Amino acid sequence: MDNHQTKPDSVIARPDADRADGSQRAIRDAIRDAIVDRRLMPGTKLTESDVGALFQVSRTLVRGALQALAHEGLVTVERNRGAFVANPSPEEARQIFATRRIIEPGILAEAACHITPAHIRQLRELLLDEGRLMNERGQSARRAEIKASGDFHLHIAAMTRNTVMQRFMDELIARSSLVISLYGQSTVSSCGHNEHSDIVDAIEAGQIDRAGRLMVHHIHHIEADLDLRVRRANELRDALLP
Amino acid sequence: MDNHQTKPDSVIARPDADRADGSQRAIRDAIRDAIVDRRLMPGTKLTESDVGALFQVSRTLVRGALQALAHEGLVTVERNRGAFVANPSPEEARQIFATRRIIEPGILAEAACHITPAHIRQLRELLLDEGRLMNERGQSARRAEIKASGDFHLHIAAMTRNTVMQRFMDELIARSSLVISLYGQSTVSSCGHNEHSDIVDAIEAGQIDRAGRLMVHHIHHIEADLDLRVRRANELRDALLP
DNA sequence: AATAACGAGATTGTATACGATCTGATATTT
DNA sequence: AAATATCAGATCGTATACAATCTCGTTATT
Numbered sequence: 221m222d223n224h225q226t227k228p229d230s231v232i233a234r235p236d237a238d239r240a241d242g243s244q245r246a247i248r249d250a251i252r253d254a255i256v257d258r259r260l261m262p263g264t265k266l267t268e269s270d271v272g273a274l275f276q277v278s279r280t281l282v283r284g285a286l287q288a289l290a291h292e293g294l295v296t297v298e299r300n301r302g303a304f305v306a307n308p309s310p311e312e313a314r315q316i317f318a319t320r321r322i323i324e325p326g327i328l329a330e331a332a333c334h335i336t337p338a339h340i341r342q343l344r345e346l347l348l349d350e351g352r353l354m355n356e357r358g359q360s361a362r363r364a365e366i367k368a369s370g371d372f373h374l375h376i377a378a379m380t381r382n383t384v385m386q387r388f389m390d391e392l393i394a395r396s397s398l399v400i401s402l403y404g405q406s407t408v409s410s411c412g413h414n415e416h417s418d419i420v421d422a423i424e425a426g427q428i429d430r431a432g433r434l435m436v437h438h439i440h441h442i443e444a445d446l447d448l449r450v451r452r453a454n455e456l457r458d459a460l461l462p
Numbered sequence: 463m464d465n466h467q468t469k470p471d472s473v474i475a476r477p478d479a480d481r482a483d484g485s486q487r488a489i490r491d492a493i494r495d496a497i498v499d500r501r502l503m504p505g506t507k508l509t510e511s512d513v514g515a516l517f518q519v520s521r522t523l524v525r526g527a528l529q530a531l532a533h534e535g536l537v538t539v540e541r542n543r544g545a546f547v548a549n550p551s552p553e554e555a556r557q558i559f560a561t562r563r564i565i566e567p568g569i570l571a572e573a574a575c576h577i578t579p580a581h582i583r584q585l586r587e588l589l590l591d592e593g594r595l596m597n598e599r600g601q602s603a604r605r606a607e608i609k610a611s612g613d614f615h616l617h618i619a620a621m622t623r624n625t626v627m628q629r630f631m632d633e634l635i636a637r638s639s640l641v642i643s644l645y646g647q648s649t650v651s652s653c654g655h656n657e658h659s660d661i662v663d664a665i666e667a668g669q670i671d672r673a674g675r676l677m678v679h680h681i682h683h684i685e686a687d688l689d690l691r692v693r694r695a696n697e698l699r700d701a702l703l704p
Numbered sequence: 705a706a707t708a709a710c711g712a713g714a715t716t717g718t719a720t721a722c723g724a725t726c727t728g729a730t731a732t733t734t
Numbered sequence: 735a736a737a738t739a740t741c742a743g744a745t746c747g748t749a750t751a752c753a754a755t756c757t758c759g760t761t762a763t764t
Binding site: 705706707708709710711712713714715716717718719720721722723724725726727728729730731732733734 | 735736737738739740741742743744745746747748749750751752753754755756757758759760761762763764
Binding site for chain 2: 283284287288291293299312315316318319321322323325326327329330380382383384385388392395
């Protein structure tokens with residue numbers, strides 16, 4: 221059995237994550253993880269009563285969680301119709317990767333200022349995990365691979381020690397995962413790993429500009445591996461109704 | 463009388479802004495505007511009942527609006543204590559501007575691809591308004607000036623036609639306005655206008671790299687004009703209590 | 705007099721209630 | 735038979751209710 225369940229917490233513990241409460245946050249994180257992990261297909265209706273029954277809470281908390289996820293772009297809410305797992309359009313997918321190409325090289329440069337050998341070691345360990353997952357087969361390994369791939373980018377963002385930037389990246393990586401699981405062609409997916417490795421090499425060698433260029437190319441390759449020409453079937457409703 | 467009230471809508475009408483409803487959105491926008499306009503001082507308690515009474519709605523909608531604002535970083539919510547107008551620390555202020563220095567040159571480059579003479583004209587008009595406000599005196603003119611200065615950056619972001627990026631910039635500009643009103647020294651503030659003009663000149667001349675460098679310097683200057691050494695008095699509570 | 709304990713009022717957290725809107729199926733009409 | 739009208743069930747939007755927690759002034763204690 222291939223049970224690679226990644227922990228529901230973020231790569232770097234968020235400053236407000238240690239706070240008490242947790243009921244609404246728990247629901248939000250659970251749904252987010254389910255979306256990013258493809259356990260909830262895009263377009264799936266998220267009925268408040270159902271989710272509430274599942275978590276044994278009232279609709280009040282569920283609504284809060286869904287609104288928060290809508291703010292992150294992982295959920296779409298339509299007035300008087302309810303909340304659905306987001307179904308990003310090809311155009312939206314392009315914008316997400318365009319945004320990443322704009323900010324990730326800058327993040328790299330900023331991270332380079334604060335980087336230590338321990339950080340490099342940390343990244344290398346991540347790459348090892350990624351490599352292991354790549355050689356495995358199965359749905360679960362695929363999910364874990366997508367998540368691990370995103371974690372690489374999040375770890376670099378965390379090195380900037382800039383929590384504002386980190387929040388943006390959290391959102392971008394989560395939405396990227398959603399897009400990849402929507403438009404990704406199951407055939408190719410392993411090209412990313414070597415590129416990650418090359419980026420770490422460049423960072424370690426102090427060649428920040430080169431690392432930035434590699435990063436831009438890498439993000440380009442991720443996008444190129446998608447099939448953004450066709451829309452998925454469950455967008456039919458959106459496509460036909462104005 | 464110097465009544466420069468800018469419209470509560472954003473620079474570019476958001477795609478979801480035309481949707482119906484509006485009650486919760488209206489509250490959120492009203493509070494956001496009040497915060498950015500300095501009509502609500504940082505640290506001010508936002509009691510749900512009071513806000514609800516003000517808008518003649520129940521606490522339910524107010525809570526939703528406050529949670530959304532918390533997500534944007536303009537409001538801080540403490541469990542069992544309530545919501546307060548955010549009181550960004552100097553460190554947070556630095557992170558906000560660091561983030562802007564990372565992404566705004568990229569935005570400029572991206573915007574340059576889609577730019578038209580009409581856009582340039584639009585920016586020049588904005589600069590004229592800015593100049594008018596700069597020469598006026600009074601609290602209201604100051605507010606309008608801060609807002610107009612932010613609008614310049616938002617307009618450039620809007621030219622990218624990238625709504626993901628636009629949302630990030632919306633948040634960054636709003637938080638910047640809050641920071642400026644908190645830590646800004648009332649003496650200097652007029653230097654920004656000429657820099658805006660220089661940036662437009664560089665864009666028009668097709669010198670995108672130069673425009674990007676000017677933008678980075680400009681953001682640096684904005685940050686340099688702040689006094690981030692001391693914390694404001696109304697942070698006393700936060701400073702003393704753990 | 706300083707400090708600790710207490711309690712009333714205020715405020716938040718969550719659940720529930722109820723009217724409004726949507727959805728899908730059945731009945732009705734042409 | 736096709737298209738429209740109608741209606742019940744489900745779901746959402748908002749208000750209200752009640753318990754848990756906090757705030758802060760008052761009182762009791764050392």
